[in-house]
Amino acid sequence: MRIDIISVLPELIRSPFEASILKRAQQKGIVEVQLHNLKDFGMGKHRQVDDYSFGGNAGMVLRPEPLFECIEFLQSQRSYDAIIYTTPDGRRFDQKAANNLSLLENILVICGHYKGIDQRVRDHFVTHEISIGDYVLSGGELAAAVISDAIIRLIPGVLNDETSALTDSFQDNLLAPPVYTRPAEFRGLDVPEVLTSGHFKKIEDWNHEQALQRTKERRPDLLED
Numbered sequence: 001m002r003i004d005i006i007s008v009l010p011e012l013i014r015s016p017f018e019a020s021i022l023k024r025a026q027q028k029g030i031v032e033v034q035l036h037n038l039k040d041f042g043m044g045k046h047r048q049v050d051d052y053s054f055g056g057n058a059g060m061v062l063r064p065e066p067l068f069e070c071i072e073f074l075q076s077q078r079s080y081d082a083i084i085y086t087t088p089d090g091r092r093f094d095q096k097a098a099n100n101l102s103l104l105e106n107i108l109v110i111c112g113h114y115k116g117i118d119q120r121v122r123d124h125f126v127t128h129e130i131s132i133g134d135y136v137l138s139g140g141e142l143a144a145a146v147i148s149d150a151i152i153r154l155i156p157g158v159l160n161d162e163t164s165a166l167t168d169s170f171q172d173n174l175l176a177p178p179v180y181t182r183p184a185e186f187r188g189l190d191v192p193e194v195l196t197s198g199h200f201k202k203i204e205d206w207n208h209e210q211a212l213q214r215t216k217e218r219r220p221d222l223l224e225d
Helices: 020-027 064-075 095-101 119-124 141-152 200-218 220-224
Strands: 002-007 032-037 050-052 060-062 082-092 106-111 128-131
Touching: 002 064, 002 141, 020 032, 020 141, 064 106, 064 119, 082 141, 095 141, 106 141, 128 141, 200 220
Parallel strands: 002 032, 002 106, 082 106, 082 128
Antiparallel strands: 050 060
């Protein structure tokens, strides 16, 4: 998979891809992530990429010219299966969306900034408008990192144990059950006996019961779906 990310401030998003799982995925050649500075396609000697919005609304808007030029440049090199725009008014990102996007080959992410991007860019290029929650960030860079992380960890070979992603919260509309590790007893606090029993069917049933109970208590809306 290849993910290209367009940003006004690519330095805001660089570090997540230079550590941990995302770094190893790139080193293994499983995924390639490239950051593109929109200012490289800016206008005039000051590389302008934004301007005031028509209608007198407060805040700056990313202009269409540099975005069109940048996107068309990238499209001349490859075909994209999805062009994502990170925006508060997009569809709420969830595990199902991450699963679907993880099956694609080439993804382009446009990071919103200021008051957003000119609507003509959205109308002409964007295939997926995604929000990571009902709140507003200073820019779409952090949202792009969240989306990329959620997608990349699902690709076979990225995690050391590929079954790990299959038991994550939300994969089956349930939250994950409680987890424990060694020691089995700590300061009088014991790990549930079933988890150390070695009886895999009982462990599986316990995990499901705990996941269902946790979901009922914390996210009953998931069960309604």
